[in-house]
Amino acid sequence: MALQVSVIGAGTASPELERLAEQVGRLLARSGCTVVCGGLGGVMAAVSRGVATEGGTAVGVLPGESRAAANPWVSVCVATGVGHARNLAVVASGDAVIAVGGAWGTASEIALARKLGRRVVVLGPMSPVAPDEGLTLASTPEEAVELAVAAARHGSSRPAAL
Amino acid sequence: MALQVSVIGAGTASPELERLAEQVGRLLARSGCTVVCGGLGGVMAAVSRGVATEGGTAVGVLPGESRAAANPWVSVCVATGVGHARNLAVVASGDAVIAVGGAWGTASEIALARKLGRRVVVLGPMSPVAPDEGLTLASTPEEAVELAVAAARHGSSRPAAL
Amino acid sequence: MALQVSVIGAGTASPELERLAEQVGRLLARSGCTVVCGGLGGVMAAVSRGVATEGGTAVGVLPGESRAAANPWVSVCVATGVGHARNLAVVASGDAVIAVGGAWGTASEIALARKLGRRVVVLGPMSPVAPDEGLTLASTPEEAVELAVAAARHGSSRPAAL
Amino acid sequence: MALQVSVIGAGTASPELERLAEQVGRLLARSGCTVVCGGLGGVMAAVSRGVATEGGTAVGVLPGESRAAANPWVSVCVATGVGHARNLAVVASGDAVIAVGGAWGTASEIALARKLGRRVVVLGPMSPVAPDEGLTLASTPEEAVELAVAAARHGSSRPAAL
Numbered sequence: 001m002a003l004q005v006s007v008i009g010a011g012t013a014s015p016e017l018e019r020l021a022e023q024v025g026r027l028l029a030r031s032g033c034t035v036v037c038g039g040l041g042g043v044m045a046a047v048s049r050g051v052a053t054e055g056g057t058a059v060g061v062l063p064g065e066s067r068a069a070a071n072p073w074v075s076v077c078v079a080t081g082v083g084h085a086r087n088l089a090v091v092a093s094g095d096a097v098i099a100v101g102g103a104w105g106t107a108s109e110i111a112l113a114r115k116l117g118r119r120v121v122v123l124g125p126m127s128p129v130a131p132d133e134g135l136t137l138a139s140t141p142e143e144a145v146e147l148a149v150a151a152a153r154h155g156s157s158r159p160a161a162l
Numbered sequence: 163m164a165l166q167v168s169v170i171g172a173g174t175a176s177p178e179l180e181r182l183a184e185q186v187g188r189l190l191a192r193s194g195c196t197v198v199c200g201g202l203g204g205v206m207a208a209v210s211r212g213v214a215t216e217g218g219t220a221v222g223v224l225p226g227e228s229r230a231a232a233n234p235w236v237s238v239c240v241a242t243g244v245g246h247a248r249n250l251a252v253v254a255s256g257d258a259v260i261a262v263g264g265a266w267g268t269a270s271e272i273a274l275a276r277k278l279g280r281r282v283v284v285l286g287p288m289s290p291v292a293p294d295e296g297l298t299l300a301s302t303p304e305e306a307v308e309l310a311v312a313a314a315r316h317g318s319s320r321p322a323a324l
Numbered sequence: 325m326a327l328q329v330s331v332i333g334a335g336t337a338s339p340e341l342e343r344l345a346e347q348v349g350r351l352l353a354r355s356g357c358t359v360v361c362g363g364l365g366g367v368m369a370a371v372s373r374g375v376a377t378e379g380g381t382a383v384g385v386l387p388g389e390s391r392a393a394a395n396p397w398v399s400v401c402v403a404t405g406v407g408h409a410r411n412l413a414v415v416a417s418g419d420a421v422i423a424v425g426g427a428w429g430t431a432s433e434i435a436l437a438r439k440l441g442r443r444v445v446v447l448g449p450m451s452p453v454a455p456d457e458g459l460t461l462a463s464t465p466e467e468a469v470e471l472a473v474a475a476a477r478h479g480s481s482r483p484a485a486l
Numbered sequence: 487m488a489l490q491v492s493v494i495g496a497g498t499a500s501p502e503l504e505r506l507a508e509q510v511g512r513l514l515a516r517s518g519c520t521v522v523c524g525g526l527g528g529v530m531a532a533v534s535r536g537v538a539t540e541g542g543t544a545v546g547v548l549p550g551e552s553r554a555a556a557n558p559w560v561s562v563c564v565a566t567g568v569g570h571a572r573n574l575a576v577v578a579s580g581d582a583v584i585a586v587g588g589a590w591g592t593a594s595e596i597a598l599a600r601k602l603g604r605r606v607v608v609l610g611p612m613s614p615v616a617p618d619e620g621l622t623l624a625s626t627p628e629e630a631v632e633l634a635v636a637a638a639r640h641g642s643s644r645p646a647a648l
Contacts, residue, residue, distance in 0.1 A: 001237060004229070034238055059221075059238055065254045065278055065407065067166070075163060076196055076221055078240045079254040081278075082247060082406040083389065084598060085571035089251070092227045092241040104601040111594035112570060116227055116243075227569065244568040245551065246436060247409035270435035274408060277428040325561060328553070358562055383545075383562055389578045389602055391490070399487060400520055400545055402564045403578040405602075409568060413575070416551045416565040440551055440567075 002057075003152045005145075006036040006094025006118075008109045009043025009102045017101040017124055018046035023141035024098055024123065025050020025058070031149050036061060036093045038086070039070045039077060043100045048073035061090045088112050095152035098144050100124050110135070119151035164219075165314045167307075168198040168256025168280075170271045171205025171264045179263040179286055180208035185303035186260055186285065187212020187220070193311050198223060198255045200248070201232045201239060205262045210235035223252045250274050257314035260306050262286050272297070281313035326381075327476045329469075330360040330418025330442075332433045333367025333426045341425040341448055342370035347465035348422055348447065349374020349382070355473050360385060360417045362410070363394045363401060367424045372397035385414045412436050419476035422468050424448050434459070443475035488543075489638045491631075492522040492580025492604075494595045495529025495588045503587040503610055504532035509627035510584055510609065511536020511544070517635050522547060522579045524572070525556045525563060529586045534559035547576045574598050581638035584630050586610050596621070605637035 005028050009021055025047035028035050035051045037044045039060020051058040052073040060074035065081040080086040087105065091097050091113035099106055101124040113120050120135045123144040138144035167190050171183060187209035190197050197213045199206045201222020213220040214235040222236035227243040242248040249267065253259050253275035261268055263286040275282050282297045285306040300306035329352050333345060349371035352359050359375045361368045363384020375382040376397040384398035389405040404410040411429065415421050415437035423430055425448040437444050444459045447468040462468035491514050495507060511533035514521050521537045523530045525546020537544040538559040546560035551567040566572040573591065577583050577599035585592055587610040599606050606621045609630040624630035 001229070001232070001234075001239060004239065036240070057219075057238065059240065061240055065250075067163070067255070067257070070163070072163075076219065076238050077163060077166065077255060078198070078221065078223055078251055080242065080244075080251040081254045082242075082244060082250065082409045082568070082571065083574070084601060085244060085406045085409070085568065085574050086242075087598075088227075088244065088569070088571050089240055089242040092243045093229070093239060095229070104597045108594045108597035108601060111590045111597055112573075115570060115590040115594060244406070244409065244571045245412070246439060247406065247412050247568045247571070249436075250407070250409050266435045266439040270432045270439060273428045273432035273435055274411075277408060277432060325553070325556070325563060328563065360564070381543075381562065383564065385564055389574075391487070391579070391581070394487070396487075400543065400562050401487060401490065401579060402522070402545065402547055402575055404566065404568075404572075404575040405578045406566075406568060406571060406574065410566075412551075412568065413564055413566040416567045417553070417563060419553070 002032055002034045003149065004034045004036055004094050005148050005152055006091050006097045007043070007047040007100065008038065008090060008097060008106050009100040010106060011040045011042040011044065013042040013046065013101060017043060020124055020141055021046035021100045022050035024100060024145060026054050027141055027145040029054035029056025031145065033149060033152070034059060036090060038062070038090050039074050041071060043102070045071035045073065061086050061093065084108070091118055092116055094118060095155070096121070096148040098123060098148045119148070121147045164194055164196045165257050165311065166196045166198055166255055167310050167314055168253050168259045169205070169209040169262065170200065170252060170259060170268050171262040172268060173202045173204040173206065175204040175208065175263060179205060182286055182303055183208035183262045184212035186262060186307060188216050189303055189307040191216035191218025193307065195311060195314070196221060198252060200224070200252050201236050203233060205264070207233035207235065223248050223255065246270070253280055254278055256280060257317070258283070258310040260285060260310045283309045326356055326358045327473065328358045328360055328418050329472050329476055330415050330421045331367070331371040331424065332362065332414060332421060332430050333424040334430060335364045335366040335368065337366040337370065337425060341367060344448055344465055345370035345424045346374035348424060348469060350378050351465055351469040353378035353380025355469065357473060357476070358383060360414060362386070362414050363398050365395060367426070369395035369397065385410050385417065408432070415442055416440055418442060419479065420445070420472040422447060422472045445471045488518055488520045489581050489635065490520045490522055490579055491634050491638055492577050492583045493529070493533040493586065494524065494576060494583060494592050495586040496592060497526045497528040497530065499528035499532065499587060503529060506610055506627055507532035507586045508536035510586060510631060512540050513627055513631040515540035515542025517631065519635060519638070520545060522576060524548070524576050525560050527557060529588070531557035531559065533586070547572055547579065570594070577604055578602055580604060581641065582607070582634040584609060584634045607633045
């Protein structure tokens with residue numbers, strides 16, 4: 001199985017953030033990674049589009065019970081039916097996580113990712129979360145992908161205590 | 163996005179059921195369907211193996227928080243972290259569902275699939291669930307796949323009331 | 325903590341099933357049990373009303389994110405936000421389970437309850453699930469409550485394999 | 487139904503944080519609020535103990551499938567079976583939320599609470615989350631409870647966009 005990197009961010013995003021997310025998607029696909037995201041719009045659509053452009057696999061993990069909500073660039077779709085609790089599935093499915101901007105939903109994903117021991121790379125304006133040793137800031141899509149792929153290869157996961 | 167068919171069944175299964183599941187996986191992959199399953203052993207591993215043999219995409223939707231539990235034939239992995247509640251994600255992600263044998267876990271998936279309006283085709287010894295108009299019995303993997311693909315194409319989904 | 329018994333059934337029910345459910349609620353409350361249900365209408369509302377009439381505690385475990393959906397007889401409300409996956413929480417929270425009629429949603433709860441090793445007592449027209457050694461039929465609310473309370477006291481739970 | 491206030495914090499906590507949490511529990515119970523928490527140790531046990539001391543209702547919303555993990559001061563127990571996704575249920579069930587210290591788990595709950603529009607009052611050393619207009623700092627248990635009860639009465643909930 002390929003490495004999997006989760007990309008998180010808001011469902012509505014500025015053109016600048018979408019541009020960053022699309023580039024992240026392109027670079028991850030070129031690196032041979034499967035990309036996991038929340039499957040909806042904004043950053044999720046932009047990263048999926050970047051992946052699709054390079055012929056990669058973009059997995060959309062949706063909150064609802066229907067695949068109809070997925071953005072058109074997703075190639076595999078998981079309709080979880082568990083609402084915001086799908087945020088846990090999004091980050092647990094990545095060997096590492098890249099956050100592109102984001103607000104409270106993204107903040108919950110960063111926190112859950114860190115709870116599970118996943119390395120998180122934050123690109124763009126800092127999300128409302130303080131850095132810790134497993135949370136790194138990146139200045140460019142290239143740097144974000146390089147850091148995330150290295151973390152995913154290294155295997156950052158550890159068992160989580162509830 | 164390709165049609166998605168979910169295949170459900172027990173984590174430990176007889177050689178006969180595994181043979182049926184593997185054949186279901188092969189046939190679904192040849193039909194161009196993405197196959198969604200629970201990602202673990204037994205029927206889930208057998209169907210994933212069948213898909214992999216044909217170069218298809220097998221998505222494993224795991225109950226735990228780690229990809230390490232996935233069987234080796236899964237090509238995309240979603241670690242949901244929500245335990246048995248991942249059964250909902252498994253069936254919601256399919257445009258139609260095929261059950262190969264199974265016990266209480268599979269019965270819960272059949273019931274959730276019907277609750278969501280998904281068509282279910284049951285292959286092998288009948289699961290502990292009574293047929294209704296959306297639940298069909300099949301005698302062979304060929305018949306099961308034919309019925310499921312037709313149902314998936316037809317679009318069996320309807321909005322679910324909670 | 326008091327014994328907890330979960331009562332499951334459809335969100336719309338016949339007057340006869342509602343009468344049975346209300347009586348089950350009364351009897352469980354008189355037995356000192358906390359009653360857990362799905363918190364909505366039909367059988368869930370009827371059992372909550374029965375509990376409230378006797379001054380007992382009825383816990384509503386809702387699918388949505390808002391307490392506003394709870395029926396007015398619930399005294400404690402848990403808004404899970406996980407949709408149909410709350411069915412797992414409903415049955416896991418009971419030391420034993422009573423089903424009053426029901427369709428596919430209830431069938432999924434019975435199956436999940438049995439998967440977790442909970443004893444299930446079925447009252448009223450049989451749900452679409454086959455009996456096993458942990459699933460008993462009852463003819464009256466009195467018999468259902470007697471069987472469920474005995475099972476709850478005995479401690480029917482065993483660890484569940486995913 | 488009584489007002490419900492959710493109290494969140496880490497499963498292992500300093501004596502000082504536990505003292506604060508216990509006092510929060512006492513004050514909420516005296517205010518007639520039902521208290522919802524994660525049902526385990528540390529801050530969750532301390533707040534439950536405070537509630538029990540005053541004869542109030544402490545609801546433990548557990549990650550696992552068994553009630554056996556609940557702390558002994560919980561009076562109603564919901565075993566969700568959905569792991570860390572129960573964090574969503576904990577905060578969704580409160581009309582307002584009080585955080586007593588906490589790390590990444592608590593940060594995920596604060597973020598989910600804000601995503602759902604719940605007012606959050608933070609007591610003790612600031613959690614790793616930046617304040618916004620719906621997130622207030624409190625210096626004492628008295629102040630935290632006063633702010634939370636006022637927010638709960640005012641009805642801070644609004645529909646959440648996924």
